[in-house]
Amino acid sequence: MSTSFATTRFGTTQRGRLVTAARTTFTTHGYHGTTMDAVSAVADVTKPVLYRHFSHKSELYLAVILEYLDDLTNRLCDLREAPTSDFDRVRRCVGVLFDLVESGPHSTSALVFGSGAVGDHAVESRIATALAEFVDTLATHLHPDEVRPQRTRLLAAGLIGATLAAADEWHRLRQPVSRQSALDSLAGWYCSGLRDSVD
Template sequence: MSTSFATTRFSSVQRGRLITAARTTFTAHGYHGTTMDTVSAVADVTKPVLYRHFSTKSELYLAVILEYLDDLADRLRDAHDAATSDFDRVRHCVGVLFDLVECGPHSTSELVFGAGAVGDHTVESRIATALAEFVNTLATRLHPHENRPHRTRLLAAGLLGATLAAADEWHRLRQPISRQSALDTLAGWYCSGLRDGGD
C-alpha cells in the first residue's frame, strides 16, 4: 500500500469519525448549542485536526446533513428494489421514513428535516437544495412510471411529513400498535388518496 493511498484512506476514515461525532452532538444540542470544542471532544481529536477537515461549524453541519441524505437515498433505492407491487413499494418507502424517528427526546431526522438558519447563506442554500433533491428521489422511488413530476413531488413531500409526524406520535404513545400495523396504515392511507385524487 502506497504512503499516499494510506494517508488518503486514513484521512477519509478520520473525516467519517468527525461527521459521526458531529451528528451525535448536533442531534443532542442543536446547531446553535453545538461548538467545535464539543465535537472535537466527542470525536476525541484536537481542534486543529477538526479544522483541518472542516473550516467552520456550518461546513461541518452541511457534511452531516449531506451524508444523512445520501444514506437515506441508498436505503430508498434498496426498498424500491425489494418491492413486489405498487403497495409494497410505498410500504417499503414508508418503512424507511418511519424508522428515521428514533425513540427518545432527540432525533437526527428532526435535525435534518427541520434544519433552520445557520448564519451562512451559502450553506443554507446547499441544505435547501439537498433536501429538495431528496424529495425528488423519494418521488421517483414512490412513482417510478409517473410523468407528472410536480404532482409526485408534492405527494412525496406530504408522505415524508406525515410519516415523520406519525412515527413521532407512535413513539410518544409507546408504540400502541405494532410497527407493521403502523406501516400498513400509512401506506394504505397514501394509496387510498392516490386512487381518490384527481389531476
C-alpha cells in the first residue's frame, strides 16, 4: 500500500494532524457518519482545539478534499518533467489514480471524486471548482497539444472514472493480475480508443 497520500502537506502542525485525523474518519464513516467529536477523538485533542481551526464539519471536509486534490495535481505536474510517449504519459496518469485507491480504505476515491451534498453551498461550490481544475490539469497532461479542450476534458473525466472503477475491482478480486499489467491494460485501452475514434 502506498503511504505517500497519508503524508499531509501541513507536516507536523496541529492543523495538519487534525486534517489527517479527519481524513481517516471521513474515509471510514463518510461525511454524514462523521462527527466533530469523532475527529477530535482520533486526533486526541479537545473539541475547542478542533473548533479553533475549523468552525464547521464542512470546512474540515473541504480541507481534506483539497489536500487530496493538491497531492494528485502535484504528482501530475511532476510527471510533466520527463518527455514520454503517449502510452507512457497515459500509464503514469493511471498510476497516480491507482495510488489514490491504494493509499487507504477503498472509500478514499469515492470520498474525493464522489463528494456529495454536505449542506453547505459555499463548500460544495469550492469542491466542484477544485475537481474541475483537476480534470483540466489531467486533460492538459494527457493531451498537451490538443486544440479541442472540451473533448480532452471529456476524455480525462472518462479516464478518471474508468481507472478508479478498475482499481476498486482489482482490489476486490485480490489483485488477480500484477499492478504493472493492470496499468498497461488500462493505458492500452485508452490509447486504442483514441486511435479508433472518429470525429
